[in-house]
Amino acid sequence: MNRNILSLDFYGAEITAALAAVDEETDTLRIRHALRRRCRAFSGAFVRDMQGAQEELSKIFAEVSEYVTFNPSVVVGLRGNFLSFKRASGFKSVDSRNRIIGEREIDEATRNSIPSNLSETLEVVDVLPQSYTIDGNTGIKNPKGMSGFTLEVETFLSCAMVTHLNNLNNVLSSCECNDYQVLPSSVAMAETLLNADEKQAGTLLLDLGETSASALMYHKGALVDGWELGWGMNTLTEAVADLLQNDTETAREILREYEPGSDDIMDEVMEDAAKKLLTDVKKELLQSLLYLKYPSSHLVLCGAGADKTLLKTAKKVFGARKARIASFENLIADCPADHPAYSGALALIRHALDRERSQMGVAKAKEPGLLDGLLSKLGLSELF
Template identity: 65%
Template sequence: MPRNILSLDFYGSTITAALASLDDDTRTLRIRHVLQRTCRSFSGAFVRDMAGAEEGISKVFEEMNEYINGEPSVVVGLRGNFLSFKSSSGFKSIDTRNRIIGDKEIDEAIRNSVPINLSDTLEVIDIIPQSYTIDGNAGILDPKGMAGFTLEIGTFLSYALVTHLNNLNNVLAACRCPEYLLLPSSLALGETLVTEGEKHAGALLLDLGEESVSVLLYNKGILLDGLELPYGLNRRAEFVADLLQNDVETAQEVLKDYEPGADEIMDEVVEDAETQMLRGINKEILQAFCLHLKHPAPNLILCGSGATKQIIKSAKTIFNAKKARLGIVDHLVTDCPADNPAYTGALSLLRHALDRDQSQTGNVVQTKESGLFTGFLDKLGQLFEH
């Protein structure tokens, strides 16, 4: 019997959600319903007002309940500048008699990549293993079953402020959703939309929303860094207001009715405003990624509600990319229109959670030893057991 999975993505002051049924035999996701709701009680996944946030989430659950029977598994995407990212590494000496690396050793090396001096104000949300080294020999794709004395694992860590997470947890609990999987939305997008070839050649993922931008940087197959910026299409409205010598509210109303190609003068105004917006984003990225971005990433992938065909050309020039394209979640069966770019995050969360479940099952998931990463993977595996 197909199982239901619901994803929630907090996009500025908008909640987007996608409901899918999972066919166990084919591992196919069928998208049953998608929705987008304005909720000013959220700014990304940051709760501005508890009562309003509870009301907004409850309405989403009520609408989704019309399409399913029973309780779905829930994946929640995190966005906002309360998130931070860091590349790290963990080390483990192999102390078993035959020196064979197994799930326990891999799990311990991954847990050891979390800094011991991590601030009490932060909580680890996600750990992505990226590279393996055995006895100084780098480039190992999968260390399980190999012999060695030492194992080193390169990881990519995602953190969030504890206070912000507690507020979100309390809202979801009040909405009768006590169990769910938390994932950074940007990582779900990156791992779903960016190809392996692009990751190896070098890629910059830009998820452009109304009030925020999520950025990921890949090179040589490794996720190097991530960034959350409070800088989105709201800045475009500010630039349009300046160019038209209007207030921002008037500019926002003008942009709501704007259709590319309908007014040549307005096309030029919007193009100039988008150029200024992208230059501002590029400046922030260059400052944040100065240690990694020695040369421009050759591949640029744009997604999110602000990703349009019209903006691709300007973005390619400003970010000095050789190739630029729109990121689209494919290989999905849909029962409803789901091609709006605003739904990309919610769809990626579904796809990424399923891919992680498939890749981890039979590895660390099956170890019963308690611990940070084991607990996370157990929770991931349980997501698909309902």
């Protein structure tokens, strides 16, 4: 059985999207269409202009509708400093007569990890189980079917400010997209782009966009902290402008034509600018007690700003033993989708499918509808 899934990644001042066809019989994923659009009405998933956001998002849905004959599942990726992350734990006594742990007990323990005193200004948008403990026995990955009296789960919570989330929901609803799942893009990337050895060894994943950055850190196989930063490669552009004593627009034009290794002076300028950007990122992370407690030995870069020059500087700044640029290998695509900027959109699809198969976490769903209303407004409904 085949079905389509569409991801929307609100990435700084642009939206990246990927439409994939999922063959559930062969367990293959084919990328049918990928797009990047500058969206001035958004800053990450924060809505800056409601009407403008509706118009820009409607255009994206209209473009996607040319590639589907029926409504796709939709995964919305959240980014922005209105997100926050927290480790938590939930507990459940097993009430069944034979003390076998089932989906009901796992779901209840997971829900119980959400703090009862959570601020009214925040809403939990994702709960990611990390590991389970049964009757004091730790490190269990899948407790379903096991026997026990008590079940405890360690989770990684992602929270969003209610007002910002409501604004995004209203924009999607106005575009007749009412049935979708919400996931933090950074969590999706961390879970799909890092391998098991990197998670166990301790890795910092750093995603660099034009106007924003995300970071997540693993320690002994578990997510321990996450950060959403309000600056990105624009900081590097500004540093280049300062070093060359130019305005930022001139610096941006110079960077478009710059090829690493072609100009010794520019190579030094880029290295100094990259060092400033990454030092600023590190200063932000150093404010976290968890970062100080669990320094990462591995570093993985991804996102639109990830390249070999930046990787070399990042390895020095963060003092990492190993560093690499993340990418999706063996990608089956009918369109160009290998640009680093698509990392978030692709990760959202894979992570949503992984979560669906393992039935983990919570989904954010709205009233049924999806693209039907939008297609009708555009006069396209008769074509599909």
